[in-house]
Amino acid sequence: MSQLxxxxxxxxxxxxxxxxxxxxxxxxxxxxxxxxxxxxLGLLMTVRNRVVWFLTRTxxxxxxxxxxxxxLFVVFFEAAKVTGVDIPGExxxxxxFSAWGTAELGDLVRGAVESVPAHQxxxxxxxxxxxxxxxxxxxxxxxxxxxVPLTVNLTTRMIKTTPLIYFIGVTEVLAVARxxxxxxxxxxPDAALWVYGVVFILYFLVCWAISLVARRLExxxxx
Numbered sequence: 001m002s003q004l005x006x007x008x009x010x011x012x013x014x015x016x017x018x019x020x021x022x023x024x025x026x027x028x029x030x031x032x033x034x035x036x037x038x039x040x041l042g043l044l045m046t047v048r049n050r051v052v053w054f055l056t057r058t059x060x061x062x063x064x065x066x067x068x069x070x071x072l073f074v075v076f077f078e079a080a081k082v083t084g085v086d087i088p089g090e091x092x093x094x095x096x097f098s099a100w101g102t103a104e105l106g107d108l109v110r111g112a113v114e115s116v117p118a119h120q121x122x123x124x125x126x127x128x129x130x131x132x133x134x135x136x137x138x139x140x141x142x143x144x145x146x147x148v149p150l151t152v153n154l155t156t157r158m159i160k161t162t163p164l165i166y167f168i169g170v171t172e173v174l175a176v177a178r179x180x181x182x183x184x185x186x187x188x189p190d191a192a193l194w195v196y197g198v199v200f201i202l203y204f205l206v207c208w209a210i211s212l213v214a215r216r217l218e219x220x221x222x223x
Contacts, residue, residue: 006184006191007198015180019173020202023162026093026170031155033094034101041102042109043135056106063103069164071096076168089170097158108150112143145218152214156207173199 007013045056063071076092079085087095116139124134166175177199181192 003188003191004194006180006188007195009184012180013198015176016173016198016202019171019176020199020206022090022170023159023165023172024206026090026097026162026165026172027155027158030094030097030101030158031151033098034105034154035151037098037102038105039109041106042113045106045110046113060103060107063100068096068100068161069167071100072164072168089165089168092168093162093165093170097161101154101158104154105151108147108154109143112146112150113139115146116142148214148218152210155210159206160203173202 007016041056041059044052045060047053072092075096076087076089079092080087120138120142121134124138129137162172163174165172171179177195181195184191
């Protein structure tokens with residue numbers, strides 16, 4: 001049990017919490033951007049136009065196929081060379097995660113919107129609702145109920161993917177954990193298991209809290 005002491009030596013635990021906050025901050029800001037842009041993208045993907053369909057599908061599939069680490073390197077290193085603007089690591093991470101989240105969420109929104117039965121749209125149109133009213137009053141409320149658990153899943157995936165930002169110089173929780181282990185490798189040679197165990201618990205608590213909020217939101221929407 002003495003190996004666990006390394007987590008609470010000096011300000012190690014505080015540093016771990018600060019590193020966790022970096023991970024959560026990047027993920028939540030990115031998800032906030034993705035919710036807005038992904039909803040617009042998803043609605044655009046339902047437009048019956050071949051050019052629009054091709055462009056949106058190309059964007060979604062490209063962002064899905066390219067590894068996030070490659071995108072991070074492109075934005076952080078190559079974009080700075082092309083534009084001459086030095087993009088901070090955290091800003092580059094938010095750009096990449098927002099672009100990825102927009103692609104993922106856009107396809108989820110498209111699927112949720114298209115799953116609403118056609119007869120409901122037809123009934124709403126027969127009652128005199130405009131296309132905009134049909135979307136906002138009939139389609140989107142039903143789509144949102146389906147999207148809540150899917151959005152939570154994407155958020156937790158994004159949080160668990162944030163350790164990649166270490167490679168562009170952003171110190172998140174796993175980077176701090178490695179620093180703590182390296183700094184105490186002689187005095188606490190077997191501390192790695194305990195340090196990573198604490199990181200696992202921190203990740204679990206964050207994702208669990210997000211799940212609880214989502215469940216409450218689902219119950220509210222079901223009323």
